[in-house]
Amino acid sequence: QVQFMESGGGLVQAGGSLRLSCIASRSIFGVSGSGWYRQAAGKERERVAGLSRAGFENYADSVQGRFIISRNGGNRIYLQMNNLKPEDTAVYYCNGLDREGRPTEPWGQGTQVTVSS
Secondary structure, three states: OOOEEEEOOEEEEOOOOEEEEEEEOOOHHHOOEEEEEEEOOOOOOEEEEEEOOOOOEEEOOOOOOOEEEEEOOOOEEEEEEOOOOHHHOEEEEEEEEOOOOOEOOOOOOOEEEEEEO
């Protein structure tokens, strides 16, 4: 079982930036894609960014042009979040991403991002 530790969240004003980090307990991102997900209060968890092992990125329409996913080795990924909006407020999670676009492992605790207006 792979465990994830997300960090980097916090409170930021609208228009600001945050950089989230994810460390996996083993090099899961060397054998699968990687993704960032978020869950806002009262909403289902959704994928906001994906990165294949080949380096192809995809983003949810709501964050396109503002968020950037990246990988450093097999056990660490990042999410650079720019021009944050109040609607970005959520708990953010990382996970492996299979070929069908689904998470591969149990969820970590996530990191809270709160964007004030």
